[in-house]
Every structure is written in structure tokens, then in C-alpha cells.
Amino acid sequence: MKTILLIEDDSALRENTAELLELSGYKVFTAPNGKIGIEKAKNVNPNVIVCDIMMPEIDGYGVLEAVSLEEKTKHIPFIFLSAKTEHKEIRRGMDMGADDYLTKPFDEEELMSAIESRLAKATILAMRDKNHAENMIDDENPQNLNQLKNFFCDEGEVSTYKRGEAIYRTGDHSNSLFLILKGVVKTHTMDANAKELITGLYKADDFLGFTSFEGTIPYNESATTVEDTEVVAVSKKHVKDILKKSQDVSLELMNLITDNLSEIKQQLIRMAYSSVRKKTAATILLFVDVMNKKPGTPLRISRNDLATTAGIATESLIRTLSDFKKDGLIEIEGRNIHIVNLESLREIE
Numbered sequence: 001m002k003t004i005l006l007i008e009d010d011s012a013l014r015e016n017t018a019e020l021l022e023l024s025g026y027k028v029f030t031a032p033n034g035k036i037g038i039e040k041a042k043n044v045n046p047n048v049i050v051c052d053i054m055m056p057e058i059d060g061y062g063v064l065e066a067v068s069l070e071e072k073t074k075h076i077p078f079i080f081l082s083a084k085t086e087h088k089e090i091r092r093g094m095d096m097g098a099d100d101y102l103t104k105p106f107d108e109e110e111l112m113s114a115i116e117s118r119l120a121k122a123t124i125l126a127m128r129d130k131n132h133a134e135n136m137i138d139d140e141n142p143q144n145l146n147q148l149k150n151f152f153c154d155e156g157e158v159s160t161y162k163r164g165e166a167i168y169r170t171g172d173h174s175n176s177l178f179l180i181l182k183g184v185v186k187t188h189t190m191d192a193n194a195k196e197l198i199t200g201l202y203k204a205d206d207f208l209g210f211t212s213f214e215g216t217i218p219y220n221e222s223a224t225t226v227e228d229t230e231v232v233a234v235s236k237k238h239v240k241d242i243l244k245k246s247q248d249v250s251l252e253l254m255n256l257i258t259d260n261l262s263e264i265k266q267q268l269i270r271m272a273y274s275s276v277r278k279k280t281a282a283t284i285l286l287f288v289d290v291m292n293k294k295p296g297t298p299l300r301i302s303r304n305d306l307a308t309t310a311g312i313a314t315e316s317l318i319r320t321l322s323d324f325k326k327d328g329l330i331e332i333e334g335r336n337i338h339i340v341n342l343e344s345l346r347e348i349e
Contacts, residue, residue, distance in 0.1 A: 006029070033056050037058075047077070080102070159232075166223065173217070184227050203291065227291070276316050287309075303321075
């Protein structure tokens with residue numbers, strides 16, 4: 001039931017108007033002057049205030065000013081009642097923020113129309129405010145993978161690492177997820193013979209550090225920079241909250257992780273079944289792709305990283321690189337590898 005606060009010093013008019021409103025289905029509170037009316041407005045928080053202008057204690061203008069200053073009551077529709085018909089009085093009330101103005105004597109239809117229209121307007125504005133607030137929440141929460149990356153950049157903590165530094169190590173608690181802003185990162189672990197095995201290569205715009213979102217379980221691999229790198233970190237709890245709110249982001253992230261797993265599986269298959277030449281060529285091409293090297297730009301990568309990524313002994317890798325050099329596929333200058341014949345490298349079996 002909608003509530004109306006009627007502030008009127010004329011007792012007969014106050015009682016008659018209150019009865020009229022109650023018969024129309026409203027719950028009515030009344031006050032005989034502005035001072036009491038202000039207190040009732042604060043306590044009752046009505047849907048509409050209907051208020052006389054000329055009253056003892058505090059006049060209608062004072063009531064409007066008082067309720068407009070209170071956060072709780074400033075949005076309540078306010079209708080003035082007055083016997084005055086001078087234009088300047090009407091203008092003053094409207095300039096102060098009154099929603100409507102009725103002159104005495106008024107008829108039932110006129111009063112009800114003013115109240116109903118103010119209630120309808122208030123309902124529409126409330127719905128707009130609610131929709132705006134919901135849209136603001138949606139806008140603040142990423143709706144796709146690109147927006148998630150933007151969120152990382154806007155809200156995350158940026159860290160820089162020199163080449164060869166660890167972002168995290170095996171056994172560290174996985175409190176954060178990372179987005180690589182620039183550089184290249186390798187993830188790696190040790191096999192039963194304490195031999196390093198590179199499990200993945202990640203470049204700028206890649207996510208890093210996925211583990212279970214249930215608790216801060218330890219990382220089962222290490223992440224070390226291959227070149228100077230910059231990453232931004234966001235807590236797993238925050239990312240988990242985002243995924244709960246957006247099914248689209250969750251699905252895109254799931255597809256991304258699935259693609260990463262497929263790449264890792266292909267890498268493991270190459271390591272298990274390909275020839276040493278094929279493994280070496282594929283690994284060189286992988287680093288070229290991940291490090292985004294342009295034709296003619298030397299690939300500066302340690303022989304150990306190449307070998308552990310390919311899953312072969314360093315000595316075998318070095319011999320194969322020498323063979324590639326003799327075949328005119330690459331040039332070697334110290335640690336730098338220049339690709340001479342990219343297509344031929346791709347065709348090695």
C-alpha cells in the first residue's frame with residue numbers, strides 16, 4: 001500500500017482530504033504544521049508528500065527545503081497545496097524542486113491525478129536507477145576474454161623480471177594468476193633423474209599460473225623468464241568471482257586452457273616419437289613463434305632451453321644444430337641462431 005504524508009494546518013481540510021485518500025486505497029499520515037511534518041517525513045518515509053504552504057512553525061517552503069537535504073527523503077515526490085494563485089508563488093515552489101502545485105479549492109479528480117502521476121514517475125525513475133545500477137555492475141565485470149585481460153591491466157599488480165628470474169617456483173602457493181605484458185616465460189619441472197623438462201612457453205598476452213581455483217594449492221612446476229619480462233598479477237579469488245558472474249568469460253577461458261593442453265600434448269608426442277632432427281627443428285620454430293621473431297632476426301636462446309623443450313640431451317641438440325648449419329638451414333654466431341631456410345626446417349621429418 002502506498003503511503004502519503006499530508007501536512008495541512010486547516011484541521012477540517014486535513015481530515016476531509018485524508019479520508020478521501022484513504023478511500024482511494026492509500027495509507028495516510030497527517031501533520032498539523034511544518035515542524036511536525038518534517039519529523040514524520042523522516043520517520044515514515046512516505047511515497048508522496050502533500051503539503052500546504054502557509055502554516056505555523058515552518059511553512060511549506062521550509063518543509064520542502066528540509067526534506068530535500070535529507071538523503072532518505074530527498075527523492076520523495078512533493079506536491080504543494082495553497083490558496084495563493086500568484087505566479088511568483090507557484091514559480092518559487094517549482095524552482096525549489098516541488099513536483100506539482102494544486103490551488104485550493106481543488107477537486108478530488110485533480111488531487112488524485114496529481115498523486116498518481118507523481119507515483120508513476122517515481123516508479124519509472126526507480127526502475128531506471130535499478131537498471132542503471134545493474135548495468136554498471138555488468139559493465140564493471142568483464143564479459144569476454146579481452147575485457148578480462150583489460151581488467152588485469154587496470155586492476156592487477158605489475159612486476160618486472162630480468163632474464164632468468166623466477167616468477168614462481170615449484171611448491172610456492174598459487175595465490176595469483178598472471179598475464180604476460182611483454183617478454184617470454186618458460187614453465188618447467190624436473191623428471192625422476194633431476195633433468196629439467198620445459199612444459200610450456202608463454203609470450204605477451206598469454207595467461208600464466210593456472211591451478212585449481214579451490215584454495216592456494218602449490219604450483220607443480222616453476223615459471224622462469226626467457227627474456228626480460230613484465231607481468232601483471234590478480235588474485236585467484238578475484239578471478240574466481242569474475243568467472244562466477246560471467247559464463248562467457250568462463251567458456252572462453254576453458255577453451256583457452258583446452259588449446260594450451262592440446263599444444264602440450266602435441267609437444268609430448270613430438271618428444272616421444274619424433275626424430276632428433278624433427279624435435280630440434282620443431283623446437284626452434286616454436287621459439288621463433290613464441291618470441292615473435294621476424295625473418296632475419298637472430299634467435300637468442302640457451303642450448304639447454306632448446307634441449308629441455310625438445311626433450312633431448314644437450315649434446316644431441318648441439319650436434320643436430322651443427323648438421324642444420326652444414327645443410328644451410330641456419331647460421332650460428334655464439335648463442336645466436338639465424339634462420340636461413342624456414343620452410344626447409346618445417347619440412348624436416
